[in-house]
Amino acid sequence: MFAFIIRRLLQSVLVMLTVALIAFALFRFVGDPINNLVGQDTTLQDRQQLRETLGLNDSVVVQYWRYVVNTARGDFGFSYIHRRPVKTMLLEKMPATLELSIISVILALFIGVPMGVYTALRRDGFLAKIFMSVSLIGISLPTFLIGILLILLFGVILRWLPTFGRGEVVALGSWTTGLLTVSGLKALIMPSITLALFQMTLIMRLVRSEMLEVLRTDYIKFARARGLSNRAVNFGHALKNTLVPVITITGLQLGSVIAFAIITEQVFQWPGMGRMFIEAVADVDIPVMAAYLCLIALFFVVINLIVDLLYYAVDPRLRVDRGAGGGHG
Amino acid sequence: MMRWKATAIAGALAAATLLAAPTAGAKEFKWAFQGNLNSLDPHGLFETFTIGFHGNFYEPLIAYDDKMNVVPSLAESFTQTGPNTWRVKMRAGVKFHNGNDVTADDFIFSWKRALTEGSDMKVPAGKIKEIKKIDAMTFDIITPNPNPILPRSLLILYVMDKEWSVEHKTEAATNLRGGEEGNFANLNANGTGPFTVSEHAAGVKTVVNRFAGYWKKIPSNITKGTFTPISQDATRVAALLSGELDLAYPVPVQDWQRLKDAPGVQPLAGPEARTIFLGFDQVRDELLYSNIKGRNPFKDVRVRKAFAHAINVEAIKQKVMRGSSVPAGLMVAPQIGGFASSLNARWPYNTALSKKFLADAGYPDGFEVTMDCPNDRYVNDEKICQAAAAMLARVGVNVKVLAQTKSKYFGKVLSQNNYDTSFYLLGWTPGTMDAHQAIEPLMACRTKEKGRGLFNLGGYCNERVHALAPMIESETDQAKRAMMIKEVFKIHQDDVGHIPLHQQPLSWGVSDRVTVNQRPDNVLDLRYVVVK
Numbered sequence: 001m002f003a004f005i006i007r008r009l010l011q012s013v014l015v016m017l018t019v020a021l022i023a024f025a026l027f028r029f030v031g032d033p034i035n036n037l038v039g040q041d042t043t044l045q046d047r048q049q050l051r052e053t054l055g056l057n058d059s060v061v062v063q064y065w066r067y068v069v070n071t072a073r074g075d076f077g078f079s080y081i082h083r084r085p086v087k088t089m090l091l092e093k094m095p096a097t098l099e100l101s102i103i104s105v106i107l108a109l110f111i112g113v114p115m116g117v118y119t120a121l122r123r124d125g126f127l128a129k130i131f132m133s134v135s136l137i138g139i140s141l142p143t144f145l146i147g148i149l150l151i152l153l154f155g156v157i158l159r160w161l162p163t164f165g166r167g168e169v170v171a172l173g174s175w176t177t178g179l180l181t182v183s184g185l186k187a188l189i190m191p192s193i194t195l196a197l198f199q200m201t202l203i204m205r206l207v208r209s210e211m212l213e214v215l216r217t218d219y220i221k222f223a224r225a226r227g228l229s230n231r232a233v234n235f236g237h238a239l240k241n242t243l244v245p246v247i248t249i250t251g252l253q254l255g256s257v258i259a260f261a262i263i264t265e266q267v268f269q270w271p272g273m274g275r276m277f278i279e280a281v282a283d284v285d286i287p288v289m290a291a292y293l294c295l296i297a298l299f300f301v302v303i304n305l306i307v308d309l310l311y312y313a314v315d316p317r318l319r320v321d322r323g324a325g326g327g328h329g
Numbered sequence: 330m331m332r333w334k335a336t337a338i339a340g341a342l343a344a345a346t347l348l349a350a351p352t353a354g355a356k357e358f359k360w361a362f363q364g365n366l367n368s369l370d371p372h373g374l375f376e377t378f379t380i381g382f383h384g385n386f387y388e389p390l391i392a393y394d395d396k397m398n399v400v401p402s403l404a405e406s407f408t409q410t411g412p413n414t415w416r417v418k419m420r421a422g423v424k425f426h427n428g429n430d431v432t433a434d435d436f437i438f439s440w441k442r443a444l445t446e447g448s449d450m451k452v453p454a455g456k457i458k459e460i461k462k463i464d465a466m467t468f469d470i471i472t473p474n475p476n477p478i479l480p481r482s483l484l485i486l487y488v489m490d491k492e493w494s495v496e497h498k499t500e501a502a503t504n505l506r507g508g509e510e511g512n513f514a515n516l517n518a519n520g521t522g523p524f525t526v527s528e529h530a531a532g533v534k535t536v537v538n539r540f541a542g543y544w545k546k547i548p549s550n551i552t553k554g555t556f557t558p559i560s561q562d563a564t565r566v567a568a569l570l571s572g573e574l575d576l577a578y579p580v581p582v583q584d585w586q587r588l589k590d591a592p593g594v595q596p597l598a599g600p601e602a603r604t605i606f607l608g609f610d611q612v613r614d615e616l617l618y619s620n621i622k623g624r625n626p627f628k629d630v631r632v633r634k635a636f637a638h639a640i641n642v643e644a645i646k647q648k649v650m651r652g653s654s655v656p657a658g659l660m661v662a663p664q665i666g667g668f669a670s671s672l673n674a675r676w677p678y679n680t681a682l683s684k685k686f687l688a689d690a691g692y693p694d695g696f697e698v699t700m701d702c703p704n705d706r707y708v709n710d711e712k713i714c715q716a717a718a719a720m721l722a723r724v725g726v727n728v729k730v731l732a733q734t735k736s737k738y739f740g741k742v743l744s745q746n747n748y749d750t751s752f753y754l755l756g757w758t759p760g761t762m763d764a765h766q767a768i769e770p771l772m773a774c775r776t777k778e779k780g781r782g783l784f785n786l787g788g789y790c791n792e793r794v795h796a797l798a799p800m801i802e803s804e805t806d807q808a809k810r811a812m813m814i815k816e817v818f819k820i821h822q823d824d825v826g827h828i829p830l831h832q833q834p835l836s837w838g839v840s841d842r843v844t845v846n847q848r849p850d851n852v853l854d855l856r857y858v859v860v861k
Contacts, residue, residue, distance in 0.1 A: 030736065030737070031733075031734065031735075031736030031737040031738075031739070031740040032736060032737075032739065032740025032741075032743075032745060032746070033736070034740075034745055035735075035736070035739035035740065035743060036735075036736060037374070037449075037505060038374070038375065038449050039374060039375025039376050039449050039760070040375070040757075040760065040770070040784065041375055041452040041453070041760055041766075041770075042375065042449060042451070042452060043451075043452060043783070044744050044783055046451060047744065047745060048745070050505075051745065053506050054505075054506065078505065078506070079505075080505050081365075081367050081505075082367050082368065082531055082532075083367075083368055083370075083373065083447075083503045083504070083505045083512065083515055084515065084516075084531075092530070148563055148564075148567075151563075151564065151567045152567065155567055155568075155571045155573075156567050156570045156571045159571055159572065162571075162573060163564060163567045163568045163571050163573060164361075164557065164559055164564050164567075164568050164573070165533075165534070165557060166533075266560065266561060267561060267563075267564060268564065269557065269558075269559045269560070269561070269564055271530070271532060271533040275532070275560075276532065278560075279365065279532065279560070282705075282734070282736065283736065284736045284740075
């Protein structure tokens, strides 16, 4: 078990090194940062001096190696545009993104699972058919469009919810949260629904198909034969057995939610890491882009690791197989 | 359950404090721009939006008023006493936000700070060779050569408090190379302006409050201002329509009708001082991106004339700019010092004449050329390029438009990439609002000399224009100077050095609750914002 974790962590270092290498190879195609860093009256000499100072004249390999060495020393670089340490900037923006992503995943679970169960149990019901059609919209409409439509309806026409930003935030140590203020919670509604919609429909469809599968099995028939209540059969036996794949998928999706919050953050002007990344791309702020990409790679690796461990804990069969298999490690 | 209760109580408390916040008589103004206010350091970046925003809390010796006339600010008087000498007397009784008095030492300190490595104000600060302090409130500025527009060059050199800067170890401008854990002045401000910065999170929001001790009477009645950057056009317009903002800019020109139809908001448009123009590579012996090999068609003035006559700028105005642009025949806008309306006529749109010029030059069937174009820098920039390409196709010139995001575009066509272009679209506003700042970077020959022809991407070169540029800089007789500027414009026009297209529109969306002053350089000055 311990060896397994160590091996996965070593692999994660390799993944991040590769991501950084690919990133640095691509940065050449993003454009030239210099014109974003100086005004129109700055002299040619100063511009060339700046290129030299920032090491932009070095080859990709040299720039990459310098980045890796600095990162290993805990120095994530300095934003060209903001002129602040990238580490500080990431830590400032992370709470906004994590709050949005986690609330979205919770929304997706707590709405998606009951909807999945309902559509499985009342397959031909009117409401179930509506759920299924709505879920098609959730899967097929792009996030960007859903966000704009929500803004138009609830922000401009009905004026119930704010159209942009995070509202008032409260600082708890270095963590800023919008969950403790009314304006913060109101501001969270539309972005989290926009971000959750795809996951919600995915989970709903997953639960539905798993439920349909499980409901056909012998032990459900036996449970019914024992005269157990519908509620006990459906939720105690059927649902419980569908949850293992749901947990796996949800965990894996959390990584995508954090990474793909970029679009939602852009639409709602949500001050998170994703928006910071988009701005960095537009301004060719190489240190910010590199740090963000490596961080997202780290998130994916860690979440995958946790999901693997959870799977191992939740499904007894895995442990038995492993024990029987002996020292395959 | 207990935890839930605790959260609920905390939420209720937070809600209670929020409700208690607004005080009677408070006038709040909320606005959004497409870009971020990245730094508060007044010497960090020489860029119009940043400098314009800083102008609400930092002030120069001489400032713009609402019409962009130059008026005394921290300097009570600013007079030329010799060809290279200016006497400056500082205004008495002006205080910084921290209560310190403004003295000559503060300006001298700020000038020196603007010359440090991280500063982007080295060019304007370099217009001063030396400062001789006379007394606590008076000093003499010595310039390297006679400079009639020195006050204009110093419009963006903001004055910081020396004591404050020393105390917070921010004696040098924020350096983007890093090393220090965030320069204090990058995140904090202490100026003399009518507003103080009470909260600043770059990319999230900036809150300013009225400074009670401001030295001047101003029209504004706002007590608090909240700025949010909103990068998406659709979101910015929606936020204005929903009433969450009092002002949003820029607004896409195609959304004007929507604003007119909506209650409570209006589009506010005016001509910007920025001129959009086309330029050609006239230096290389063979164009980099063309099917003509062994020679450069743009070296022939007849080809350049053919292009000028082929562009129908009225059609661009009507179809692409929705009637909002001002067609231009000069490289500078009417708001710029040195503008000559007698020379602002355009080459008439005449395809027959254009074809004749092409045939005379030896290209009766036209030729192919690639045009470089940004797609997110100017108003409808890519569409202008496509329209120009379609017009040139009518006279047989096959133009391929290469439109890219501004970082890619500027990275390709500017000096650092050796001006890698054959035909391009660019926009320009002289930083000093004086014609010299268009002549020197755009029309003077490209030389290694400081600043000359840095943005002359096509390498247009006329000896007379090149010789006149430094003379215009140092000529103190205004009438003589105006004649020289006119001469440059005339030569440049006869040469078709560039093809000016139009001044693009300023496009703001404003709520009926407020009145604002729209400056031609797209700067919002909070001094003129009045909330009803």
